[in-house]
Structure formats: C-alpha cells, structure tokens
Amino acid sequence: MTNMQRSRQVQGISVPSFFYGTAWKEERTRALTALALQTGFRAIDTANQRRHYVESAVGDAVKASLASGLATRSELFLQSKFTHPAGQDHRLPYDINAPRAEQVAQSLESSLAHFGTTYLDSYLLHGPSSRLGLTDDDWQVWHAMEALQLAGKVRLLGVSNVSPEQLALLLRHANVRPAFVQNRCFARTGWDRDVRALVTDHGMIYQGFSLLTANVRECRGPAIAKIAARHRRTPAQIVFRFALDVGMLPLSGTSDAAHMREDLDVSEFELSAEEVSLIEQGTQPWD
Secondary structure (H helix, E strand, O other): OOOOOOEEEEOOEEEEOOEEEOOOOHHHHHHHHHHHHHHOOOEEEOOOOOOOOOHHHHHHHHHHHHHHOOOOHHHOEEEEEEOOHHHOOOOOOOOOOOOHHHHHHHHHHHHHHHHOOOOEEEEEEOOOOOOOOOOHHHHHHHHHHHHHHHOOOEEEEEEEOOOHHHHHHHHHHOOOOOOEEEEEOOHHHOOOHHHHHHHHHOOOEEEEEOOOHHHHHHHOOHHHHHHHHHHOOOHHHHHHHHHHHOOOEEEEOOOOHHHHHHHHHHHHOOOOHHHHHHHHHOOOOOO
C-alpha cells in the first residue's frame, strides 16, 4: 500500500507537500519515476532540458501509471520548466531560430506530448538568462508563459534559480505573480533566507532542492544528529521535516525505495519550535 501525500492550497489549487525530482537520472529516469509514483509521490518535477533531464522518460512513467490505474490525472501534480537556449545542449525542444514566445509554446507542447496530457499543473522559468537582472529575453519568456496560463495550458507559474534582486524585479513588473520559487537551498545562506523572505511576503511558495546534497556538512553535524536521535529518525528526515515546518515544498531526488518511503513519512512526526529555530540558525545544541 502506498503512502498518501499531504497537500496544501496554492492559489486555490491543491498541491502535494513533497515533490519527486527527476534531474540527473538518465537511463534510470523512467524506472525511478515509476518507483516514486508506486511509493506514493504524487508531485513530479522535471524540465524539458535534455542536458540534465529525460522528460520523455518521466512522461512514459506517468502515462504507464495512469494507464494502470495507480493514479488519476487529477491526483497528480506535474511540473516542468522552460529552459533558455544557454541552459540547453544540442537536443533542443524548440526551434533555436524562433522568437522566444514561440520557443516557449513549442517547449510546452513537447512537454504536454511527453506526459500525454492537455495541461501542466505548474510551469517554471528554469532560471533567468543572466546572473544579473532580467533581460528582454526573460520578459518575453515570462509574458509567453502568462499567455499559456491564460489559455488554460498551465495552472500555476513559477521561476527557478533566481536571486533576491531578480525575484524582486519579477514581482514588480510581472502581470502574473509567480506561485512558486524553486532554488537550490543552502544552509550556509540561512536556507536561502533572503529569497524565502520575499516569497513569504508576497504569498508565494518556496520549493527547495538539493536540501541534502548541498548541505552535507550540516546534515552530518551534531545539531541535526542529536535532533534525529531524539525523534528516532534519520538526518534526512529531520531536514525534510524542517523544510516543511518553515513553509517549503521540498524536493527529493533519491533513487532508493526505502528513502522514498522515509521521505514521505516525514508527515508523521513534528519538530519543536526550538528545534526548527536551531536548524534554521545553524546553532549547535547540547554540545
């Protein structure tokens, strides 16, 4: 029997509280996505960027799960991304010579075909085209994404790999406020404190990825180890529970079935306010 995911409301839409991330899986992508769905994950994150994802294989796993009756389309939350040409390799999902708005439309149609669906639940800009500010290309892409939402092809919009300054610009000038911000989350920056503050202030939801791999030292440190021992949980479970407690939607990219079950089980226990504060501040308790 699979675990049932808890969910939260985002702009009136039910969103599972834990995502399975499909980056860097290559030839194992279909099998691991299928395993995640069988284990109980109902939110799947991918991108139409062959450089780091095999979205077609993710889609094959989703279509097989739907065909088998494991889940219905309405029970799944499917999230993909548009990636600028600079973030792609030669295997582009659109015409490199087409205008940006047409590239966005072509990339989305390719994603919909991969999943065999008429809509995506969430569609993210997979990072601005420059490290500083937002370029004209970024605005063309964002306005094209807004148009796709208006047309009913995507339900929610978001942005990934964004700085606080870029996010502030987007919030100031976008016609549609992003529902999600997805960033690699580093403990050394207060778990992306500045971006999370903007997200909270503007009623958005933060999606955290690389919560374990970006924070190996902290995960192995005494603070999390002692909290894990107190709750009889793994350090990874403590980190994911912490993420939920501070309002994040965490992503897990594990390839281990037992770890998948453990990830979903973080809904079954709670951290104290003191423990959450200790982890967020990087304090080493009980030395």
